[in-house]
Amino acid sequence: HSKPLIFGIETSCDDTGCAIVDGRGNLLSESLHCQNLIHLRNGGIIPDVAQDLHRRYIELTVEDTLKKANLSMDDITALAVTLQPGLPLSLAVGMKYAKHLARKFNKPFIPIHHMEAHALVSRMQHNIPFPYLTLLISGGHCLLAIVQDINQFKLLGESLDSAPGEVFDKVSRRLKLRNVPEYSKMSGGQAIEASASKASDPHCFKLPLPLANYKDCNFSFNGLKTSTLLHLHRKEKEHNIEGDELIPEVSDLCAALLMAVTRHLVHRTQRAIEFCKQRKLIPETEGRLVVSGGVACNNFIFKNLTILCNEMEYDIFRPDPKLCTDNGVMIAWNGLEKWRGGVDIVTDLNSLDIKAV
Ligand code: KG4
Numbered sequence: 562h563s564k565p566l567i568f569g570i571e572t573s574c575d576d577t578g579c580a581i582v583d584g585r586g587n588l589l590s591e592s593l594h595c596q597n598l599i600h601l602r603n604g605g606i607i608p609d610v611a612q613d614l615h616r617r618y619i620e621l622t623v624e625d626t627l628k629k630a631n632l633s634m635d636d637i638t639a640l641a642v643t644l645q646p647g648l649p650l651s652l653a654v655g656m657k658y659a660k661h662l663a664r665k666f667n668k669p670f671i672p673i674h675h676m677e678a679h680a681l682v683s684r685m686q687h688n689i690p691f692p693y694l695t696l697l698i699s700g701g702h703c704l705l706a707i708v709q710d711i712n713q714f715k716l717l718g719e720s721l722d723s724a725p726g727e728v729f730d731k732v733s734r735r736l737k738l739r740n741v742p743e744y745s746k747m748s749g750g751q752a753i754e755a756s757a758s759k760a761s762d763p764h765c766f767k768l769p770l771p772l773a774n775y776k777d778c779n780f781s782f783n784g785l786k787t788s789t790l791l792h793l794h795r796k797e798k799e800h801n802i803e804g805d806e807l808i809p810e811v812s813d814l815c816a817a818l819l820m821a822v823t824r825h826l827v828h829r830t831q832r833a834i835e836f837c838k839q840r841k842l843i844p845e846t847e848g849r850l851v852v853s854g855g856v857a858c859n860n861f862i863f864k865n866l867t868i869l870c871n872e873m874e875y876d877i878f879r880p881d882p883k884l885c886t887d888n889g890v891m892i893a894w895n896g897l898e899k900w901r902g903g904v905d906i907v908t909d910l911n912s913l914d915i916k917a918v
Pocket residue numbers: 574698699700701702725726727729730748749750751754854855856857858859860885886887
């Protein structure tokens with residue numbers, strides 16, 4: 562294998578993920594333990610439960626990753642680990658275990674910012690030079706930023722309240738989509754996308770365009786969540802619905818929400834592209850948009866962003882779906898990019914700490 566060999570560890574939310582990337586950027590192995598099904602049953606992520614599961618699986622996930630690549634920890638050049646942002650209890654498990662490994666095997670430690678890793682992982686699969694615009698949409702975040710270099714990001718805008726994935730997850734729960742067997746094992750966003758694809762009359766539900774009169778690049782999703790839930794209550798009353806039953810118009814309501822979220826995302830991204838053009842922040846002929854984060858898996862959203870980019874003469878990229886959602890590969894890849902650039906390598910393990918948001 563070509564050196565360096567970077568071992569990535571991700572535990573910021575509800576996925577325990579590890580991966581090894583070599584010096585050419587090849588993925589040698591990966592292992593991912595998702596807690597999704599347990600949190601679905603609990604109706605959301607309980608931090609203590611997430612931490613327990615990370616603790617239970619971290620060693621197994623590390624071992625599994627080494628075994629799949631036929632390597633031992635001695636072969637590894639450096640450890641790359643998510644330290645922020647995320648759930649503090651979850652982050653702590655990855656950091657503590659990585660510190661233990663770094664001490665035991667005398668390895669350098671590369672702290673990783675989870676959102677930067679989301680923003681950079683596309684470079685593992687596509688040739689995307691700096692600078693580029695990125696839209697990161699997940700269960701915890703929604704932001705537009707210019708990626709100027711490996712460790713240089715210019716934030717253009719972010720959500721003023723909740724994240725789109727969070728809204729999908731909450732609405733999906735209230736719509737009781739989990740009671741439909743074919744959606745029972747899906748994330749909220751996936752279930753809403755699947756149900757929306759069966760819509761017959763999505764326009765029968767009216768939803769607003771958030772921040773329509775603002776010219777900045779910020780987002781807001783709480784209004785869409787509230788309006789969707791009001792439509793739901795109205796329909797539940799109309800049909801006298803109780804218990805586990807779904808409203809008959811569930812697919813139309815999912816489609817209306819998905820369309821409204823998409824409209825908002827496209828609207829703000831258009832604003833960001835215009836801003837980059839006006840201020841010449843990205844060279845005229847080299848416009849590129851990279852979309853990532855769990856919500857980027859959504860094909861309806863990506864299709865509409867692609868239409869926008871075609872109109873604005875921007876190229877558009879997104880990583881494979883399994884690299885859009887949380888994973889250890891993006892952490893290892895970010896570690897490699899930092900190693901190559903010689904940035905942020907930590908030798909004093911006592912100086913490390915975790916940051917929540
Ligand atoms: O990036 P991610 O794995 O974790 C966070 O850092 O939040 O994103 C998870 C989020 C969840 O809210 C999930 O509902 C959403 O991504 N998601 C989707 C789709 N697949 C996952 N949202 C919309 N459409 C999808 N196909």
